[in-house]
Every structure is written in structure tokens, then in C-alpha cells.
Amino acid sequence: MDDSLVRELVSRVSGDTVESLLVRMRQFATRYSSTDSCFRAMEWVRSRFEAWGCSTYLDTFRPGYAPNAVGIKRGTLTPDAVFVVCGHTDATSEIPFTLTPGSEDNASGTAAVMELCRATADTEFENTVWFIGFAGEEQGLVGSDSFARQAADRGDSIVLAVNFDMISYGRENKDTIVIYGARQAPGSEQWVDFFIAQADSFSDLKHRKTMEYIPQARSDHYSFWKYGFPAIRGGYSDRTPHYHSTGDTIGPLYYAQCGTNNIPMEAEVIKALVATIAKLGGAHLPVGIEQRPHRPAARLLEVRPTVGPAPLSLRLSGPLSMNSTLEVYDATGSLVRRLDCSGCSTASWDGTDRYSRQLPSGIYLFRVNVPGHSSVARAVLTR
Ligand SMILES: [Zn+2]
Numbered sequence: 001m002d003d004s005l006v007r008e009l010v011s012r013v014s015g016d017t018v019e020s021l022l023v024r025m026r027q028f029a030t031r032y033s034s035t036d037s038c039f040r041a042m043e044w045v046r047s048r049f050e051a052w053g054c055s056t057y058l059d060t061f062r063p064g065y066a067p068n069a070v071g072i073k074r075g076t077l078t079p080d081a082v083f084v085v086c087g088h089t090d091a092t093s094e095i096p097f098t099l100t101p102g103s104e105d106n107a108s109g110t111a112a113v114m115e116l117c118r119a120t121a122d123t124e125f126e127n128t129v130w131f132i133g134f135a136g137e138e139q140g141l142v143g144s145d146s147f148a149r150q151a152a153d154r155g156d157s158i159v160l161a162v163n164f165d166m167i168s169y170g171r172e173n174k175d176t177i178v179i180y181g182a183r184q185a186p187g188s189e190q191w192v193d194f195f196i197a198q199a200d201s202f203s204d205l206k207h208r209k210t211m212e213y214i215p216q217a218r219s220d221h222y223s224f225w226k227y228g229f230p231a232i233r234g235g236y237s238d239r240t241p242h243y244h245s246t247g248d249t250i251g252p253l254y255y256a257q258c259g260t261n262n263i264p265m266e267a268e269v270i271k272a273l274v275a276t277i278a279k280l281g282g283a284h285l286p287v288g289i290e291q292r293p294h295r296p297a298a299r300l301l302e303v304r305p306t307v308g309p310a311p312l313s314l315r316l317s318g319p320l321s322m323n324s325t326l327e328v329y330d331a332t333g334s335l336v337r338r339l340d341c342s343g344c345s346t347a348s349w350d351g352t353d354r355y356s357r358q359l360p361s362g363i364y365l366f367r368v369n370v371p372g373h374s375s376v377a378r379a380v381l382t383r
Helices: 004-012 015-026 036-051 101-118 142-154 188-202 221-226 263-281
Strands: 055-059 068-074 080-090 128-135 157-165 175-181 207-212 231-236 300-304 312-314 325-330 335-339 346-349 362-370 373-381
Touching: 004 263, 015 101, 015 263, 015 300, 036 055, 036 068, 036 101, 036 128, 036 312, 055 142, 068 142, 080 101, 080 142, 080 263, 101 157, 101 231, 101 263, 128 142, 128 263, 128 300, 142 221, 157 188, 157 221, 157 263, 175 188, 188 207, 188 263, 207 300, 263 312, 300 362, 312 362, 312 373, 335 346
Parallel strands: 080 128, 080 157, 157 231, 175 207
Antiparallel strands: 055 068, 068 128, 175 231, 300 312, 312 346, 325 335, 325 362, 362 373
């Protein structure tokens, strides 16, 4: 296939978006599988897959456990050939029912699946692509085990499952991502090599190939191996000291008070992923797109209340396209927050900055940037 579309899709991968996805997942407080909060997180992941052009469902696998969130792009040419991209969304810590930030483990992997979905939102695939946020990983891969077993029972043809678990931690000179296969998992080595070849062509990712001899049940790709499907995993080489703890929070690299995220490294992983799936899935623009009615770019219509406490509601003239942004500035003109609402025509701001800190009362400016123009509205936040 023509590499120009692959390059276009890869160019859409944005570290800012990845960070906003990590922050949003952190706001669920806990994503421990048996909590209501994790249910809400899985529903949010599903809703994003839907906003980005997938048909979706919640896959309930065990009573009392949050479901897996599944998005499907059905293949236009050979829909029976399936490529799976997954990462577990659930998390754990020493106080799992209260707080599991799980930023590295594994909001980072979930964000990779979501950013791929966002980057390919207006794209179709010749083969079918499934986007999955698994639950129950921390209880022994139970969400993915159920999912892969059912796929095997149905006789699905999963050509490859790509799993990411912990891909945003890596200090200087240790910022290498390991791409795993297993010698006894048929077919995985060729896919490890394929992923690495795309990484070399389309990203600056530093990587290392590791072939386990006997498949190890370390993350959800194992469930696919177990039921006979080829699978690979991307993971850290530098393990966060905040693993499975309340310290696994959002922060820029070297932010001393908490866990750190190497967002630029994660963005390179995702570029390699986007190239891999664009090629294997057979990405193409929708046929007949030029005949579609021209839709005017979304404008910001109003913010309500104009003076009042958070949350503030924003209304747009139409759904925001994926190459548009909705930003919040304070009175000094500093960008304080980027709101995640591609595909939506309404948004809500809770009065916090990108690190979930409450912002003071004052005048705030909201700006919608679409290619070619921007629109603004103001409101006064009170406490
Ligand atoms: Zn994990």
C-alpha cells in the first residue's frame, strides 16, 4: 500500500492527547475491577471508541467485575481477518477500593489503543480491527481469558493481537521498549520483527526484541497465546518504582513528587503501532468521501454559566473533528487545560488544570481551534 496514508495517520499521534487520556483515566480515582468507578471507566473507554467511528459493546465476563470495553471497525474487504489491539484498563494498588491511579500500569497501554483509534477515526480498514480495554487483568487476566476463549470457541480468525502493558516509564538512557514474543507461541516472532520494522521506518522508538521460550502469563497477550492466536506485547525495560501503588500517578518525566510518564517515548510507541495496524489492517480512506456534504467547521457557541461555579458547560455548533482542539486559558493567557471532546458537540470543564488541581476564581477563555480558524468564549469561574 501507499505509505503516504500511513505517514499521514502516524503524524496525527499527539503526546498532548496521550497525556490528556492518562489524566482522564486518573480522574476515575480507582479502576480496580470490582468497583463502580471501574465500571464508569470502562463505559468511558467504550464511548470514546464510539466517538471515533467504531461500533462498540461492553463485554461482561464475570458478575461483579467491570466489563471489557470493545470497539470494532469491520473490514471492508476481508472482515473475517481480525487484528486485535488491546491493553488492560483496570488497575490496583495497596488501597485498591479507594485509589489506583495506574498511570503507567496501565492507563499507558489503554491510551495507546485509544490514540490509535482516534488517529484512524476517519479511516476504514480492509481487515477487521478490534480495539479493546480489558478489565480483570490484575485478577489473573480474567477479562482477556474470557474474551480470547470465546473468540476461539466461535472460530474467529485473529491474525494477530498486539497488547501494551506499561509503556510510559523510562528514564534517560533506559527509555527502551521491549517487544515480546514467545518461541512456543506460533507465529509471534515474525510479528515482533514486523512491529520493529515499522518502528524503524515511522518512529524514533528505541526498542529491544525479547523472545520468551515458554509463554509467560504476564499480561493479556498471554490469553491469546493460550487459545492459539499469534500475539505480541510492548512493555517497559525500566520498571516504575511506583508499580501497583498509589504513587503510579501522572507527572512529567522527572517530576519528583510522584510517578513519572515519559510521554514522548509513549508517543513513539504509538507511532509504531499506528503504522503496524495501518499496514496490516489495510487502512484506506472511505470510498466516496468526496461526495459527502460539506460540513461547516465546529464553532464555540456558548459557555454556561457565564458567571458561576464549575462545572461549566460548553456548546459547539457541531461535533469537533479530530484535528481540532478545545482549550482553556487563564486571564494571563496561559494554557491551563485541553479538553478531550473530539467527536462531541458539548463539553464540560470542572474548573481544574491538567493535573486535576482546582483553579482559582477568575476570568477564563475557551478556544476552539479548527484548521483554518478559531472561535472563543469567556466565562468567570467563581468558587
Ligand atoms: Zn499491567
